[in-house]
Amino acid sequence: MNLRFTYAKSAFIIILISIFSSYVAFSNNLSNEKGSSSLKGKIIENQSNKPLEFATISIYSSDSSKLVKGTISNKRGDFLLEKLSAGSYYFKVEYMGYITYSSKMLDIKNGESKILTNPVKLKIDTKNISEVKVEGNREFSKVELGKTVYNVSKSPVADGGTINEVLNTLPKLSVDAEGAIQFRGSSNVKILIDGKISGLLGINPAEVLNGMSAHDVDRIEVISTSSAKYDATGAGGIINIIMKKDRIKGFNGSVAATVGTKDKKSGGISGNYRTGKVNFFGSYNYKDDWAGRDYHVQREIKKEGVHTLLLENADVDFGNRYHIGKLGWDYLINDNNTLTFSAKYQDVLQNWNGSYDYTRANVLSSAMPIVDYRTSAVDLDMNSWVYNASYIHKFAKKGETLSIDLAYTDNAADNAGNYAEYLNIQNFAQDEILEPTANISNLYSDFYKTTRKEAVAQVDYELPVGDKGKFQTGYLYRNNEIDYKVGSVVYDFNYEENIHGLYAMYSDSKGKFAYELGLRAEYSDINTNKEFKDDYLDLFPSIHLSYQISDKKQWQLAYSRMIYRPNSGMLNPFQNLRDPENQRLGSQDMDAYYNHNAEMSMSFDREKASYKTTLYVNYYKNLINQYRFIDDDNRSIVQFGNFDSKFFSALELEGSTKLNKWWSLSGYVAGIYEETKPGEGYKFGTRDMWEVEGKVTSIMNFKKWFKLQASFRYQSEILVAQGKYQNLYYVDLGLSRKVLKGRGSLSFTANDIFNTFRFKIHTSDPEFYNKEIKYRETQIAKLSFRYFFGKRYRILRANPKKSGMRHSENDI
Structure with missing residues (x-):
């Protein structure tokens, strides 16, 4: 069995290397087909003239309005669009909270390194700005096709509780005598983190979730009738825990x-x-x-x-x-x-x-x-x-x-x-x-x-x-x-x-x-x-x-x-x-069972x-x-x-x-x-x-x-x-x-x-x-x-x- 497992690990490494190598080769082939022209410029804020990092720049063909290429600006506000073919283009600049900028037509010659003489200035979009806060204002629950999504990020329990404690506040979910999460009374529940099987949960997810902070959870998806996309194991349903993701610069x-x-x-x-x-x-x-x-x-x-x-009294202390x-x-x-x-x-x-x-x-x-x-x-x-x-x-x-x-x-x-x-x-x-x-x-x-x-x-x-x-x-x-x-x-x-x-x-x-x-x-x-x-x-x-x-x-x-x-x-x-x-006591006389939901x-x-x-x-x-x-x-x-x-x-x-x-x-x-x-x-x-x-x-x-x-x-x-x-x-x-x-x-x-x-x-x-x-x-x-x-x-x-x-x- 260990030999089989070694083969499995080797196969995964080979798969990853093959995919990455294929991607590099594919990218190189594409590069050879692209032109040798480029466009360089700078993005700044209109009032302060400070550079804007992570602005999105998209360049389009003037003839078909088809997206040709895109990039983002660096911390100095600079951007560079390379390997462009000769032709007529226009570009757009987008940044959250600012009005989208659309340029005039630009003619780029073959082999030309075109540089914008003036920086692009973005104006604040006062109509679309919401609060200067991270928290949104989502409803507690939302019904989607095949699942119910619960927004638990602003729950008072989430601030100081564990994931198990937050799950226990949701409809249809409960905790059994051993502390395991149940859905509609069944402990045969598959628990995912960000839609994936997590090895961190091990063979006793209840103990692990009871130690993980609920503050890191953004929302909970409860799936009673699983789609074919998910592993078929988990007869009682699926609980998908979506974690918060910090993408702020x-x-x-x-x-x-x-x-x-x-x-x-x-x-x-x-x-x-x-x-x-x-x-x-x-x-x-x-x-x-x-x-x-x-x-x-x-x-x-x-x-x-x-x-x-028989009368038994058990006094047990459990340390974790x-x-x-x-x-x-x-x-x-x-x-x-x-x-x-x-x-x-x-x-x-x-x-x-x-x-x-x-x-x-x-x-x-x-x-x-x-x-x-x-x-x-x-x-x-x-x-x-x-x-x-x-x-x-x-x-x-x-x-x-x-x-x-x-x-x-x-x-x-x-x-x-x-x-x-x-x-x-x-x-x-x-x-x-x-x-x-x-x-x-x-x-x-x-x-x-x-x-x-x-x-x-x-x-x-x-x-x-x-x-x-x-x-x-x-x-x-x-x-x-x-x-x-x-x-x-x-x-x-x-x-x-x-x-x-x-x-x-x-x-x-x-x-x-x-x-x-x-x-x-x-x-x-x-x-x-x-x-x-x-x-x-x-x-x-x-x-x-x-x-x-x-x-x-x-x-x-x-x-x-x-x-x-x-x-x-x-x-x-x-x-x-x-x-x-x-x-x-385990038994060797057992078969899998099936259920219809x-x-x-x-x-x-x-x-x-x-x-x-x-x-x-x-x-x-x-x-x-x-x-x-x-x-x-x-x-x-x-x-x-x-x-x-x-x-x-x-x-x-x-x-x-x-x-x-x-x-x-x-x-x-x-x-x-x-x-x-x-x-x-x-x-x-x-x-x-x-x-x-x-x-x-x-x-x-x-x-x-x-x-x-x-x-x-x-x-x-x-x-x-x-x-x-x-x-x-x-x-x-x-x-x-x-x-x-x-x-x-x-x-x-x-x-x-x-x-x-x-x-x-x-x-x-x-x-x-x-x-x-x-x-x-x-x-x-x-x-x-x-x-x-x-x-x-x-x-x-x-x-x-x-x-x-x-x-x-x-x-x-």
């Missing part, structure tokens, strides 16, 4: 620090330096966080005529300390070609320190219960490198683009555990048991090493067709290899996944009707060293239709087919020994309100689902297996309104019906349930004082395969204020202010009844301060203008 950035309850602290710094054709960027973040993850278990077991009772650094640069080769390189490093140290007491009793016996006690200290030390390279080429035809993305991830983690058991301790006082080593019944430890290597190569091509049509195609290759080294060949586990994907899409609009049709073909193979091997060749169609009934009313219909393949966690037979009474919606816009109603249906065939059983040692084992099917449907209402200039409300409510059929081989049968969930968010903006956000979520009882989650509700608050004349911000967040966020789950089959309450620490308060430096607050915002250029400074 000069140097700018921010520094931040956060302190929270129960010894929580974090900080970070980010910077961006833009000069000429090069943009440098970097960031560093640190976090030191301790949180409680306690739980209580009550379990009754009825097997072979024996009726036993990490350092994340990133460096990168963008290079504008010329008007049509851009290269980007970046490297990220992450160093993580996690600690699970737990104490567990078990009370066991035979319900049918009068004997005294047996009381055991156990401690565990599990440490994870992980470091990872993520390397990214991308290339964008813009063709002469407006909108025609080619992009190539390469990524390589290298993760390594050491996992070490130390355990102590004190058995049958009811005859001793607790202080006698915990201190003298003579009372320790058993001492043992375990150690295993995890490595993960992932390589991704992606090529996308986009071609405009006609007035509004667009054709897209592309190819994706991903190799993912995960190794668990326990120290014994018997227990070592190796997992490797290879995916090849090819897609084609076409979209267009005719009058009020718009559509997008796509088809994706994927071949994947998965194999382990535990005699698991499976491969899949599948087609995944997608359809998105919309009809603009009026300016204020839109109808949409969407369908997609997706797949969810067994991952390493589902297949890995290795057991963690933190809590022997509650184990997770269909969604129909109507969206309405009013003067002060907008709302959307959606009917959603999701059908899963051969569903991979976890279930619980009791083994021969009366331990609870949670395992994954294939169920027959699952049907999930929802009628949703989502809306937002602006009550006045300073107060806005947004909300979401859904009525849900779901049915799960496990099929043969299980000790439990078909279950169904009607459910209700909803969320309301209020934002009050007192401009001279602060911005306040309050969010309330309610969830009724929800179905699981062998039981149900009890209902839950909670309230979160966020408060932010600008300070230091807008260069600083203070924010305060208080999550679960009434401490009601409790997960209570009941499961059973004929052999057991299990009730578990998880007390994951959610009542947390944090205070954050952020300071902005550089030119961030000294630029002008203007209404966008159309440009004949195919490439500009905004592409960096």
Whole structure:
């Protein structure tokens, strides 16, 4: 497997070199065909006579008005258009916030180096200038073809919260008992960053996102019915996190620090330096966080005529300390070609320190219960490198683009555990048991090493067709290899996944009707060293239709087919020994499952309100689902297996309104019906349930004082395969204020202010009844301060203008 992975890495390097070499050869051929004339000039500001950097200069043929070439001015305001053929031309100069300048006709002779005698003076466009601020004034949510876009950049929670916390404020998104993000109740969600698979998220995205600052997020795209452009994995939907991009000339950035309850602290710094054709960027973040993850278990077991009772109390402290650094640069080769390189490093140290007491009793016996006690200290030390390279080429035809993305991830983690058991301790006082080593019944430890290597190569091509049509195609290759080294060949586990994907899409609009049709073909193979091997060749169609009934009313219909393949966690037979009474165990007897997503919606816009109603249906065939059983040692084992099917449907209402200039409300409510059929081989049968969930968010903006956000979520009882989650509700608050004349911000967040966020789950089959309450620490308060430096607050915002250029400074 390592040899195969080496071949994959070599192939990526060869692909990149070949593409770049081809581009150089292509560019040289073009250069040979161009003329030897040139035009040189200078761009200045009309009133101050200061040079304007990054002004866009486009030169056109006088005969056909066809764009011939373009460039941007340097920091001295100078520009140079080279390799022009002899002929008659005119040129345009564009700069954000200024009136476009159009020149008179220019005759350029063969071999002439023409120099403009007078500089071009641009006048400020007073009609189109907006505020002298970076922030825009976008609406909170916007419905687009196939997705809903949420503008979270101005949320008070975003100033001092994490990405997980911001995601949890959005409609349809929630956090489960383990802290993972769910969409419409499903954890099978694919999370992308800037539309790409990110190796930084690793195999536990929830933990990583819970440590990343939400201030760096611009908007969130929620895609319930995926298009063929995206990887077909991710049955529950796609969450695309769009990060902010600083393209302001000069140097700018921010520094931040956060302190929270129960010894929580974090900080970070980010910077961006833009000069000429090069943009440098970097960031560093640190976090030191301790949180409680306690739980209580009550379990009754009825097997072979024996009726036993187990009561367990787990007191667990989870520590998470990490350092994340990133460096990168963008290079504008010329008007049509851009290269980007970046490297990220992450160093993580996690600690699970737990104490567990078990009370066991035979319900049918009068004997005294047996009381055991156990401690565990599990440490994870992980470091990872993520390397990214991308290339964008813009063709002469407006909108025609080619992009190539390469990524390589290298993760390594050491996992070490130390355990102590004190058995049958009811005859001793607790202080006698915990201190003298003579009372320790058993001492043992375990150690295993995890490595993960992932390589991704992606090529996308986009071609405009006609007035509004667009054709897209592309190819994706991903190799993912995960190794668990326990120290014994018997227990070592190796997992490797290879995916090849090819897609084609076409979209267009005719009058009020718009559509997008796509088809994706994927071949994947998965194999382990535990005699698991499976491969899949599948087609995944997608359809998105919309009809603009009026300016204020839109109808949409969407369908997609997706797949969810067994991952390493589902297949890995290795057991963690933190809590022997509650184990997770992988299974090799599993197949991928498929699901069909269909969604129909109507969206309405009013003067002060907008709302959307959606009917959603999701059908899963051969569903991979976890279930619980009791083994021969009366331990609870949670395992994954294939169920027959699952049907999930929802009628949703989502809306937002602006009550006045300073107060806005947004909300979401859904009525849900779901049915799960496990099929043969299980000790439990078909279950169904009607459910209700909803969320309301209020934002009050007192401009001279602060911005306040309050969010309330309610969830009724929800179905699981062998039981149900009890209902839950909670309230979160966020408060932010600008300070230091807008260069600083203070924010305060208080999550679960009434401490009601409790997960209570009941499961059973004929052999057991299990009730578990998880007390994951959610009542947390944090205070954050952020300071902005550089030119961030000294630029002008203007209404966008159309440009004949195919490439500009905004592409960096």
